[in-house]
Amino acid sequence: MAVENANQLVSVVTLLAAAVVAVPLFKRLGLGSILGYLVAGLVIGPFGLGFVNDSQGIIHIAELGVVMFLFIIGLEMKPLHIWGLRHHIFCLGSFQITVCMSILIGIGILYGLDWKIAFVAGAGFTLSSTAIVMQELRDRGNMTSSRSQRIISILLFEDLLIVPLLAFVTFLAPDKIDNPDPIWLKLTIPIASIAILIVIGLWLLNPLFKILAKTKIREVMTAAALLVVLGSGLLMEIGGLSMAMGAFLAGVLLSESSFRHQLEADIEPFRGLLLGLFFLSVGMSLDLAIVANNLALIVIGVLLFVLVKTSSVYLVARITGMNNASAIERAVTMSQGGEFAFVLFTAATTRYVINPEQQATMTAIVVLSMLLTPLWIILYKKYVIPNLKKESFEQESDHIEEQHPTVLIGLGRFGQVVNRLLLMTGHKPTIIDKNASLIAGMKKLGVKCYYGDASRPELLQAAGVANAELLIIAIDDKQQAIRIVELAKKINPQIKIIARAYDRVHVYDLYNAGADIQIRETFDSALRTVEKTLRAFGMEKEMAREITEVYFYKDRHNIKLTSEIYDPKISHFDNKELIRLSLDIDQEIMAEIQQIIHKED
Structure with a gap:
């Protein structure tokens, strides 16, 4: 027992040391903190120096960083604001997803893949990384601008899309997989989960915080804040939705609460630490042996995937009225695969739609695309922005979400x-x-x-x-x-x-x-x-x-x-x-x- 505890402590110390060394170094080199976390995870992970071996266990814990990040984003967006973005969420979001997914699936079929495998790969590659994109928008400090709001709307639609995608993967499963639950039931449970969360958020959370505030015990308020974030995430996960979506909805429901700033202050330290841990775990999950064995396929896959997705996002942005500079910015920012692709690939493997080797290859492509995104952004800022016409890159006005006397x-x-x-x-x-x-x-x-x-x-x-x-x-x-x-x-x-x-x-x-x-x-x-x-x-x-x-x-x-x-x-x-x-x-x-x-x- 003592040896096991010591090993766990060594892993924790290694993770913290990697973050403390790599992140300031990469920031100093102008490469950004996200790339620092990803590279540090690759170095210390099971496929690097092997200091930490349980990358999958760590990534499950680290996903809480994304959950808390989405909760804080939700606190900054009032229900009326979300309602105002409904056209962007469902119209713009569905348009971009449809275009990207159709092109990627088509390329997979042309490459010779079975249409089911091509669908899983195309759908997974279409989903962008909420963590990377949101962190980039926050680092820029323009999350309330019109073009940032459009990006956030698309990410919200992607989070909602994971439910029907998982349901469709179940439908694609071969006959040897027992699927006793009908599709309508699989869709009803998520809707019921959202309804329960809305009821709790509107009528129970504020009275609860008022009671706890009267105790004047700070740690109780912190515990309550964590309970809201993790509880809402758990409720959504039980309903088949993403934990991040549940936390986001809870944040939106509490955005007009008088305890909003207190909640944000309580969650922020956990959010930053766990989000960094998430990026570390993504770096650790890159299997270098798989990359070496399928080097040509993966390299071509990454380059083709990034090129196709970037072009598709740019095309949609231009069609929907964005100027050239804003369209390029959106395309570069959303060029990667996302964390929900791992969920989709795992579900498809469990249901025998794809085999473990195909899952490992697809996962490697997504992880490499996430690793490369900070580099694309750096190159974009250094070489593309200076060459764009100044008038075409004028920053759009922020969306004003609240009014005062x-x-x-x-x-x-x-x-x-x-x-x-x-x-x-x-x-x-x-x-x-x-x-x-x-x-x-x-x-x-x-x-x-x-x-x-x-x-x-x-x-x-x-x-x-x-x-x-x-x-x-x-x-x-x-x-x-x-x-x-x-x-x-x-x-x-x-x-x-x-x-x-x-x-x-x-x-x-x-x-x-x-x-x-x-x-x-x-x-x-x-x-x-x-x-x-x-x-x-x-x-x-x-x-x-x-x-x-x-x-x-x-x-x-x-x-x-x-x-x-x-x-x-x-x-x-x-x-x-x-x-x-x-x-x-x-x-x-x-x-x-x-x-x-x-x-x-």
Whole structure:
């Protein structure tokens, strides 16, 4: 017993050591963490150095990483959002699957395979890796973009497709296999499992978490979060569906729960560790002996499979209206086989549709395609993207899945301060910014924000400006800020608008465009500087503050008077009436400040 436990501990230590060494090294080389995990698994696995031999046992445990990953994705997607993607899921998903599967099956038949074997191979190769694709989308930080949402929709359809595919494989089984259950029963059980999960998610989970939250015991909440993820996965597995699909549905049902962020924080450490373990186990499952014995077949199979699938995905993307750059991106990202192919191949082998050698060959092709995907992505980013026309690769606006009474445009140094204080006071705004790298970075920090150009009326509509109470414009682009004010007032004349202004002239333009309050970006900091300067001169604190407050309120009030005289067609320094009024106002303010200074004389 002691020896067995020691061996298990050696395996655990080996897995952790491989991850700790390989992943930072591959990241440093610019090859990505996923490829690091896959290569590390290949090296330490039973077909490499042999430090770890139970690759199949590990992959079953590691699949929980994919399950937890899908749960977290579900937490970020509300039911209404999923409903909005229904056309992408069923129409786009079915179109891409049909095209890819038909071409791959056709090639298998032309190669001389029996049509049943060709079907199993084509269906398995068509299914993409949810883990690899989702991780790549998350690393890019653009999971909410329109093209990413289409990819996610296709992956969801593939997860749903595994049920009818397994049922059809059972139908293909030879007569010597006993199949007592009718097809209709095999399809009814998964539907019943989904119905049970929806009932539990809608009416039982939130009350349960409220009760557990009152205990104020953190580990109980963590245990409950794991129970929800694993329990939903188990329910779906019993119903013949994938565990990942069950976890995803549970996440969606809890996406509007007040415990959503707590659940995400509890699951995240397990998700990252187990997902890394999954990639390690995929690398370990590559049987180098099978590859060596069937080298020509497997190499040709991998290259032909990747080429055909990439071309098919690209073709579907172009037919459905994607531009060239987005179509190439989708094709490269989804070029590999997936983890559900292993399930399909195993089921087909168990039912004698394919033999063990064919299963091993197909599995090797899928694993190699997964190993090569990070390399394709690196080559795509290094050599393809720079050669694409810039206008064809403009990032699409994110899909805005939730609306709030307050909309904040701009998340730069000005907007970040505004957002933090709003959140601290219980006001959650819908945030939009057109700096893609900034949005990606802020999302990694947990800030809910969307990429897009707010000067486009359709994006303002999607953000909920038509029903919003307040619009805050915190961008530093003067002309764009004016355009947003004008568009927002057209969409919703009653909305109150607070806009960041560059200078006094910009204040006039914003005022005339319809902004209710204009905040000059350096005005307050200049007043604070003056207050500190007066204190440095020896003036009492109360007097210095009173002087700056008087200047603030007088200037804010009188700017409305000068804005009525302002004419954008006349230079600010050539508008004599504006200059005269400005000087008169300055004299009035100076007189009042002098009274403050000398009121105790």
